[in-house]
Amino acid sequence: MNHQSGSSILEVEKLNVFYGNFHAVSDVSFNVKAGEIFGLLGPNGAGKTSTLSSIEGLLKPQSGEITVAGFNIRKQPLQAKANMGVQLQSTSFQPELTITEIIKLFAGIYGINLTSEKLNAILQDIKLENAASKKFGQLSGGQQQRVSLVISTIHDPILAMLDEPTTGLDPQSRRQLWERIEAIREKGHAVLLTTHSMEEAEAVCDRIAIIDHGKVIAINTPQTLIDENRNNPDVISVSRKGKITLEDVFIGLTGKTVRS
Amino acid sequence: MEAIIPKSSDAFLSLMRADFITQWRNRRAVIMSLLVPVIILVSWKGVIDKLGAAFALSISLTIGLTSIGIMGYAISISRDRDKGVFQRLRVTPVPTFYIMLSRLIVQLAMIILLVIFVFIVGYKYDKIVLSAGGYAITFITAIIGGALYLGLGQMIVGRIKNAETVNSTSRLIYIAFLILGMFGELGLFGIQLKNIVHWSPFGTVKTILAVGMEPSTWNYQTTIALFVTLGYAIIFSFLGIKWFRWDSR
Secondary structure, three states: OOOEEEEEEEEEEEEEEEEEOHHHHEEEEEEEEEEEEEEEEEOOOOOOHHHHHHHHHOOOOOOOEEEEEEEEEOOHHHHHOOOOOEOOOOOOOOOOOOOHHHHHHHHHHHOOOOOHHHHHHHHHHHOOOOOOOEEEEHHOOHHHHHHHHHHHHHOOEEEEEEOOOOOOOOOOHHHHHHHHHHHHOOOOOEEEOOOOHHHHHHHOOOOOEEOOOOOEEEEEEEEHHHHOOOOOHHHHHHHHOOOOOOHHHHHHHHHOOOOO | OOOOOOHHHHHHHHHHHHHHHHHHHHHHHHHHHHHHHHHHHOHHHHHHHHHHHHHHHHHHHHHHHHHHHHHHHHHHHHHHHHHHHHHHHHOOOHHHHHHHHHHHHHHHHEEEEEHHHHHHHHHHOOOOOOHHHHHHHHHHHHHHHHHHHHHHHHHHHHOOOOOOHHHHHHHHHHHHHHHHHHHOOOOOOOOHHHHHHOOHHHHHHHHHHHHOOOHHHOOOHHHHHHHHHHHHHHHHHHHHHHHOOOOOO
């Protein structure tokens, strides 16, 4: 089955996650298409991580259906996981392993035959050819994120899931990572991205969903969301520069209260 | 276009290679697991004639196995769980039991290494020689005893989420085993405690190891000790797996 641009790669249908009596994710539905970067935005505790964890198979939702490239994550978890590449928010690898060993480990897990030439090419691509024997913890934040991203996409997955990939990066590293994320899209693959940066969402996402109190409260292209909420009093009241931005829309829709 | 599921054997071999490299880089912990049993063997040289070679070797091995299961295994699992290493592996198309199986194989290798090391030191330093059957049965009883302590380690990481607490708890339990096990069975803390220690996870493992080294002395009591050891191993492993969470948060 070939995935043409516009066909759905990830389908999330009426997802519900509870922690005891707390309804963390409530009837969340969205899809991510081939050749699309989809942003999942929301304040802290809104349900983003629970949604993402359910898609990644780390969390068992109480109800709802999730399919990745046509494979149901609960019924065919290995097939679904083979089709996705995941970059977790706080990625950590065995601290004793070098970068080369970490890349080899994940290449082996995904059944990739990694020759020395291929490995060198990967290291050169992420500009870490001189850090091949360093441990992950010895790298800078930007270098760690590049390693994480290359490992997440080492098997050329049809869906890349990136959880706050640019947090803590300097502008240069962030731009570089955006280019890498856009390169995934250029291949016709899908990207699901979470971020707290509205600038990032506006710059790289084709569509975004804003999630709050476990529910999707808005879903569209960044520009359409801005246009739709241009006259929303809640949005106007939080606007700081007279010009409505995505951040104004986000704060207008989710409220000014700081979440824990 | 979709990736096919990678061959399980490739994925498992990659995991195992990484786990063995990790163990190798943690050489200090490996040396500590081997050092304490050796210190016991060396320091007990003068009393081996009185207590018997099997007694000294079995005490050394039991303490080594305790160290591997409670200190080595439990602490490394809790540390990696805390760092999110398992979560990173769980989002890949690897069956989750492979992740643990790979870790357990490394520990099995450690148990075999420990037995060989103790045999060599016992032979070189204390001139202890066992029969071929004694050596063979000791490997089997050491693996069974090792399973008990790995189960106990699993139970500790299952019950306690915080890595620091696992670290300190494991050390406390190890020291308690060391003191009560070594001296309790000698009757230094009274007859009642001697009986408790005899049927404790330390005592039953020590019994099957000691008797296994002299297969001709195997009796009904030893068979009971073997079943009790297996029972402990099954219960600890069952509870450890049941309580275990991949994420420490």
